[in-house]
Amino acid sequence: MGALVWRVGLAALLVCGIGLLPWLSQTDPALTVLKARSADRDPTPEVLADIRGQLGLDEGPLPLLGQWLSGLPRGDAGRSWISGAEVTPAVLQALGVSLSLMAVALLVALCTAAAVCARTLYLGAHRRLGGRPVGGSGSAVVAALPEFLTASVLATVVGVQLGWLPALGWYGPQWTVLPALALGLPAGAVLGRLLDDQLPGAFAEPWAPAAAARGLPGRSIARQALRRCAPGLLPNLGLFVVGLTGGSVAVEQIFDIPGLGRTTLQAAIAQDLPVLQAGTLVLVALAAVTTAAARLVARRLIGPALRDGALQSLHRPTPTVRRILPFVYGLLLSVVIASGLPRDPLALDTGARLQAPSATHPFGTDALGRDVLARIAHGALDTLLLALTISALALVAGVLLGFLPTLSGPLVDTVNAVPPVLAALLVTAVRGSGTTTPVLAVAVVAWAPLAAHTSALLRQERATVHLTATRALGAGPWYLLRSELLPAVLPPVVRHALLRLPGVALALASLGFLGLGAQPPSPEWGLLLAENQPYAERAPWAVLAPAAVLALLGALAVTAAGAGLRRPRRRTEETSTTEQAAPAPESAGAR
The missing domain is CATH 1.10.3720.10 (MetI-like)
Known part of the structure; x- marks a missing residue:
């Protein structure tokens, strides 16, 4: 019964927060609605007042939310x-x-x-x-x-x-x-x-x-x-x-x-x-x-x-398994970054737009004539740093909340129902746009799969025969946590977090479309994909190059985890x- 109340309370809190979104972001909802209805119409005070009267915005957010909730039973x-x-x-x-x-x-x-x-x-x-x-x-x-x-x-x-x-x-x-x-x-x-x-x-x-x-x-x-x-x-x-x-x-x-x-x-x-x-x-x-x-x-x-x-x-x-693949992937990634760092990622050459890979431009050029290799290399530090930061935060939060399934179970369900873009809008409404907004927005939802994985593994590990025997021999809770539960749960969850590392980088990039993440002319990897996507048919190298580097990062993360995270x-x-x-x-x- 308590879990049901907690779940309903979280859902109500989320819906109510969305109902307050325009007022939290301090934007005029009438102006936003006018732009969505007719972008060419001038936002005169009379027009905005008419929209407010139609929607009942003058009454404030709480009466509007109450009216909406009262209709749901019907x-x-x-x-x-x-x-x-x-x-x-x-x-x-x-x-x-x-x-x-x-x-x-x-x-x-x-x-x-x-x-x-x-x-x-x-x-x-x-x-x-x-x-x-x-x-x-x-x-x-x-x-x-x-x-x-x-x-x-x-x-x-x-x-x-x-x-x-x-x-x-x-x-x-x-x-x-x-x-x-x-x-x-x-x-x-x-x-x-x-x-x-x-x-x-x-x-x-x-x-x-x-x-x-x-x-x-x-x-x-x-x-x-x-x-x-x-x-x-x-x-x-x-x-x-x-x-x-x-x-x-x-x-x-x-x-x-x-x-x-x-x-x-x-x-x-x-x-x-x-x-x-x-x-x-x-x-x-x-x-x-x-x-x-x-x-x-x-x-x-x-x-x-x-x-x-x-x-x-x-x-x-x-x-512990020592594999050569992580070193190969890491070497390839290092060579790509080192080759592009001496190049200028912002230099424009309109006469060299969408050129195919060559000795001058090994990865070709984009729609503005900028060197794709240079932009990939200069965007590596920002992309990797942000993605690693969010993954580390998500891992810590996921493991900690995974050990509290009564608290985290309904929370995981609620958070997982929120797309990252919507989470970014809510974070921006509360904190405003800034460098930390994309990190917080993606971190808000990135921990949920790790918490669910931790909770599921922990539930089975606590029911094992060897843990029952260890407990019967007099082992205390801290010993069981330190010597049995954490060594069994952490390695697979860490590998899971590393497997999601490229996806975290892409989630950051998707926020750029709404002005919440990296913005041009930033060479962030995901933004490179978004910028060059319209030219995928004409100049596939402009899209395939950053995608290949991102896939190389994923392969490096997973093979390194598989080779090194063994008890x-x-x-x-x-x-x-x-x-x-x-x-x-x-x-x-x-x-």
Whole structure:
């Protein structure tokens, strides 16, 4: 009951904060509505006074909010300040479009996740895994691909040049394929990496060699390993569902899809409060329903084991793996930055606009004739510093709140329902525009997936047999936290945070469109993508170069995490794990 009250209170606080948005930002809502209705009309005092009278703005924000809330029990969310149409049918129609797109994108994401961890599943099912994930860095590159860049390339190449699938509009199932690919591929790569991180621990549990010794086929063992790992991923899967619904603003804009994310963003820009409040409320309700469903499925899968403390730990200590890939990626990134730093990122040459890569301009030039390599190199420090700062803040907040699931559970659902752009508008309304606004806006929402991941892992780790035995031997809470819980939970959550590092950089870039983030002529990486996106068909190098560097950053982050964030084995643990992972003598004959 307390969690329900906390959840309802957070939703009410968010909706009320949105209702106060124009007054918090000290902007005249009548002027904003006039610009949205007719940009050419002069904002004379008479015109503005007429708009205030039509909307009842003179009464103040609280009476308006009270009128809007009083209509919700009847299904009446008011009328749009811009079009005058009823809000409820429009928002429900946009929700239906977004849910259809989300369903197809989720299918793409699940297929992508299956492809990412397919090799680990195969080797684990045949007892040849070796104790660590084997997924390559290709999934990190896919996870780092910006959604709006993927959408632009698919729309331009597949939709326009090749004509295989429709690229604009929303008229039937064929129109869902390209936007679903743009949304599902990065999400599926992240899910696949998280699953690939847990599978070795599942295959190292005693049931796996016992099943192999009894002659069970490899596909059955792999299926049970997936079932064992699913509860730890279900909270993040629920977050992806909400993110694919309300956070797909860029993709909906590129493909001209009338979804809920685009509707909410347009309402936020125009300060159409009835539409914005209704859209946000629907997203919060969707987040609550999705999270409840994910928890129900998790309890169905391993509920008795959680209650009885009969689980094995999925995050077994594994030896530190020294790989050459992080050094290769780091060297390539360093060479790119070092090569571009001596060049001038602001030098204009209108006679060299959109030139192809050459010896003079290795990455080509942009629409103003500026050297793309120079802009990438000079933007590296700002991009990396901001992204690393936000990722570190999100990691700390996510881990701390993940240890307080009663407090963080409803908070995660509410925060995840807020698109980063809307969060930026709220932060700007309270603090105003400035250098810290994008950092705070993205950090406000970046911690939620990490907190959900921490909470899910912690719930299972507290139900493990070895923790119950350690507690029975007299270990205190601080010892259990320091020696058992944190070493088991922190490495996978840190790898998760590093996997999201390129996405944080892109979220910062998306704020530039609303004047809340990096602005021209700043060479920030995400802004380079946004500036050169209209020229993707004519000059693809201007977009592919910063995208490739961003993907290189993602590959570096993930491979470095996989190589370095491993807990050293204790001798006794190493012996126990080896004995459990080794197949029984009869297993060879059974297979």
